Amino acid sequence: MLLASPPRERPQERFQERSRNLSEMRFGALRELAAGYGAARTFPACPARPGRRRPARAQRIYEGPPVRPVGNERLLQAAWRRLSRGAFVPGRDGASYAVLYPGRPADGPGPDFRDAVLRGPDGRVMRGDVEIHVRASGWRAHGHHRDPRYNGVAFHVTGEPPAGDGDEAHPVLTASGRSLHLLVLAPPDSAGTLSGPAGTTHEAVRPPGFPEPENHPRLATPADLAAAGDQRFLGKSAGFSIALREDGGDAAAWAAVLDCLGYSRNRRGFRRVATRLPWPRLRDALEAGADAMPLLLWAGGFGPKPRQLASISRVNDVTRLTGRPAPAWVPGGRPDNTPERRLAAAAALAGRWRADGPLENIIQAVRAATGPKDLIDWFLVSAGREADQVIGSGARALIGRGRAGEIVVNAALPIAHAWSSLADRWDVTGKAFQLYRDHPKLPGNAVTREMAALLARPGSAQEIRGAREQQGLILLYRAMTAGPLYVRPPS
Numbered sequence: 001m002l003l004a005s006p007p008r009e010r011p012q013e014r015f016q017e018r019s020r021n022l023s024e025m026r027f028g029a030l031r032e033l034a035a036g037y038g039a040a041r042t043f044p045a046c047p048a049r050p051g052r053r054r055p056a057r058a059q060r061i062y063e064g065p066p067v068r069p070v071g072n073e074r075l076l077q078a079a080w081r082r083l084s085r086g087a088f089v090p091g092r093d094g095a096s097y098a099v100l101y102p103g104r105p106a107d108g109p110g111p112d113f114r115d116a117v118l119r120g121p122d123g124r125v126m127r128g129d130v131e132i133h134v135r136a137s138g139w140r141a142h143g144h145h146r147d148p149r150y151n152g153v154a155f156h157v158t159g160e161p162p163a164g165d166g167d168e169a170h171p172v173l174t175a176s177g178r179s180l181h182l183l184v185l186a187p188p189d190s191a192g193t194l195s196g197p198a199g200t201t202h203e204a205v206r207p208p209g210f211p212e213p214e215n216h217p218r219l220a221t222p223a224d225l226a227a228a229g230d231q232r233f234l235g236k237s238a239g240f241s242i243a244l245r246e247d248g249g250d251a252a253a254w255a256a257v258l259d260c261l262g263y264s265r266n267r268r269g270f271r272r273v274a275t276r277l278p279w280p281r282l283r284d285a286l287e288a289g290a291d292a293m294p295l296l297l298w299a300g301g302f303g304p305k306p307r308q309l310a311s312i313s314r315v316n317d318v319t320r321l322t323g324r325p326a327p328a329w330v331p332g333g334r335p336d337n338t339p340e341r342r343l344a345a346a347a348a349l350a351g352r353w354r355a356d357g358p359l360e361n362i363i364q365a366v367r368a369a370t371g372p373k374d375l376i377d378w379f380l381v382s383a384g385r386e387a388d389q390v391i392g393s394g395a396r397a398l399i400g401r402g403r404a405g406e407i408v409v410n411a412a413l414p415i416a417h418a419w420s421s422l423a424d425r426w427d428v429t430g431k432a433f434q435l436y437r438d439h440p441k442l443p444g445n446a447v448t449r450e451m452a453a454l455l456a457r458p459g460s461a462q463e464i465r466g467a468r469e470q471q472g473l474i475l476l477y478r479a480m481t482a483g484p485l486y487v488r489p490p491s
Helices: 011-037 073-081 222-247 249-261 264-276 279-287 292-299 315-322 339-352 358-368 372-379 385-391 401-422 426-438 446-455 467-480
Strands: 087-090 096-101 113-119 125-133 153-158 181-184
Touching: 073 113, 073 125, 073 153, 087 181, 113 153, 222 249, 222 401, 222 426, 222 467, 249 264, 249 279, 249 339, 249 358, 249 401, 264 292, 264 339, 279 292, 292 339, 358 372, 358 401, 358 426, 372 401, 372 426, 401 426, 401 467, 426 467, 446 467
Parallel strands: 125 153, 153 181
Antiparallel strands: 087 096, 096 113, 113 125
16 A cells, blocks of 8 residues: 655745744743743843853752743843832842832943932932843943943942852942942742842832832923923023123033034033133134134044144133043944034034124024024024035035024023023013023933823823923923932942
């Protein structure tokens, strides 16, 4: 009797079937582990140093309760993000830390979370960035102890419980030499509760003497956000009043505009440009025949020092200022937002303001504006001669509508309000304030998005109608995360 042979399977079908089975196995294991952490979303993990895979260790006999795997870094980040207000996280030394705010996920290179607020074992509230690793050795393995971008970290969170006394081979320090608070975010137990190394849970009963949690936002109405936005504007105006008296009108206005040209990661760099090349020195160099573009590229550390800086009148003062080191720029971000392009935009503005100076031009623009759109159009800078020196022809605008709106709201209007208050020009004072209130909504950033999500009611989004309410979100966020930048951990 002849047996029927099985149908022949095509190689392509066999490959697709194996790939499908392998994918289901991998994603099934990942879903199972993520469900244990209760993670709703993940965040980019800190890149690990490439190296050879370690050989498998011999299996040990363990007779205690079952131990869940430590998990990967992304799941630990998601678990940290989901900690509720007042949750307790144990330190590696056994102390308890209350999480008042776990921080916002970082939107660029650097620590995993920014501006976290915790209450330490001694009851003091402290604020700082958070870096998360699977193991305690990850801090040095990833080179964070040499990276100045991690100098703001105050809390190093790991998923690996301490092995005992003296388990740290090296002290956990930042590049500035600051020691960190060491916390443990242990894997969840069978009931899905995140547990600490000694059997305590992160939702444990408050230890004796621990105050109630605070520093957390309450629900805010649009009127609350508008009032907070007005308060932030008036606070900026008061700060510019001091700068106008101490530095002079043009220098203060020039520094304010440069500060707005730098995104969050490079604002410090543009502040350094303003101190290396303040407006009076830039104006004198322009009058001596220099071009603004090479001057600003030098101030940013991208070119040689122009000879005109040595030939202007106040030589001693210039030498004192220009001898400061060049800015340290943070890489990354969109190509349109590179420091070179932003310096080219500043050179274009300097060319416009060469005759009358930045402050006079801003005051006249505010007086002539019939609405916020006029001011936004006034700050637009298309790709021109300055852009050709950096990126070639055919580039996009150096200052688009979004960045122009940021300059109007954060620099032009508050400094016009400050100047007019000092000069008793109340017509300009009232107009600057009204233009600010009428300004349309700006592009969102990490802070406004985070605060809007925290304030949103369940099932709805926080209503944001204009730049005034966005500024209110920023003020509330700063108030929520206020506190000492650093509290030394107990020795």
